[in-house]
Amino acid sequence: MRHNFFAGIFILLLLTSGWFFVFLELPLFQVGLIIGISSLLIMPLLRDRFVFLYAIAAILIYGFFLAIWLFKMHGSAGMQLDYIYNHLLFTSFILLYWLLLQHMKQTGYENASLKKQVALLQKYNKQTHILTFHEFLDQAKWTLRSVERNNSQAWLVCLDITYRHPYIEKNLQETVESIVAEAIRSQFDLATSTTGRVYILLRDTDETGVDIVLGRIMDKTKQRMNMIVPIYHVSKRLIENENELKQVAIK
Numbered sequence: 001m002r003h004n005f006f007a008g009i010f011i012l013l014l015l016t017s018g019w020f021f022v023f024l025e026l027p028l029f030q031v032g033l034i035i036g037i038s039s040l041l042i043m044p045l046l047r048d049r050f051v052f053l054y055a056i057a058a059i060l061i062y063g064f065f066l067a068i069w070l071f072k073m074h075g076s077a078g079m080q081l082d083y084i085y086n087h088l089l090f091t092s093f094i095l096l097y098w099l100l101l102q103h104m105k106q107t108g109y110e111n112a113s114l115k116k117q118v119a120l121l122q123k124y125n126k127q128t129h130i131l132t133f134h135e136f137l138d139q140a141k142w143t144l145r146s147v148e149r150n151n152s153q154a155w156l157v158c159l160d161i162t163y164r165h166p167y168i169e170k171n172l173q174e175t176v177e178s179i180v181a182e183a184i185r186s187q188f189d190l191a192t193s194t195t196g197r198v199y200i201l202l203r204d205t206d207e208t209g210v211d212i213v214l215g216r217i218m219d220k221t222k223q224r225m226n227m228i229v230p231i232y233h234v235s236k237r238l239i240e241n242e243n244e245l246k247q248v249a250i251k
Contacts, residue, residue: 007107010100017093026086027079028069035062036093043101055098059091125193128177136192136199141242143190143203148241155210156239157200159217163231173198175224176232183216198232201239210236 018036021029039058043051066083073079123135131139147154159180161173173193180191180198190201202210214234225231239245 007100007103010096010103014093014096014100017089017096021086021089021093024085024089026082026089028066028083029086031065032062032086032090036090039094040097043097048105051098051101055094059087059094062090063087125177128174128193129181130177130191130193130198133192133194136190136201137245139190140201140245143201144239144242144245147203150204152204153206154239155202155205155207156237156245157202157210157214158235158237159198159200159232160235161196161198161232169196172225172231176221179217179220179224183213183220189213201245207236207238 021032021036035058039054043054046054066087070080070083122132124131144154159176161169161176163169163172165172173196176198177191177193180200184191184200184202188203190203192199200213202213205213214236218230221227221231
């Protein structure tokens with residue numbers, strides 16, 4: 001709300017300054033108009049650090065041009081005043097446009113930062129309560145380091161959902177994710193998902209422990225979905241480091 005208010009103020013002042021510049025028809029305002037319109041197109045294309053330098057350069061160049069022209073014309077005091085008003089209106093127009101651009105860019109940066117923070121804060125899937133993929137990889141780093149220190153094992157299990165149906169595919173995956181969340185040890189194991197695939201990282205266990213967890217998942221899946229044929233393909237792999245985990249999980 002605050003950003004919209006200030007943007008509206010800048011636009012209103014910019015339009016007012018431009019209107020007066022054209023309406024008053026001060027000496028040589030056509031030259032300032034050409035420079036102003038050109039600046040409207042050029043300034044958004046420049047990098048942040050060059051925009052203000054361009055604005056100052058445009059103001060100074062136009063000011064020198066007016067001063068030289070006035071000197072050649074041997075202008076009276078009244079004419080000098082018109083030239084001063086001309087340059088003041090031009091200066092206000094360029095600076096207001098610069099402020100508007102800075103405000104819009106700052107708003108864009110803040111929005112991007114907020115989106116990034118929300119993504120980082122959103123650790124869990126709201127529907128199924130498993131980790132988001134980013135959070136899964138982040139927590140997996142510490143899990144694998146702990147496993148390495150304790151000289152134990154960590155297994156990555158992948159459930160590829162093979163049952164495809166355009167109307168129930170999403171609900172099907174969410175059901176599998178909820179079952180996985182119930183079947184694993186919430187304080188030790190991690191789970192996440194991508195489209196059509198659910199990942200489980202089981203720590204401090206061996207292949208027998210992995211099979212026990214998979215058996216629980218299969219039993220719960222049959223109970224809830226009343227399906228005889230498995231709806232997913234299981235793959236499991238012993239994971240020794242973070243790079244190996246990323247190579248498998250990002251495929």
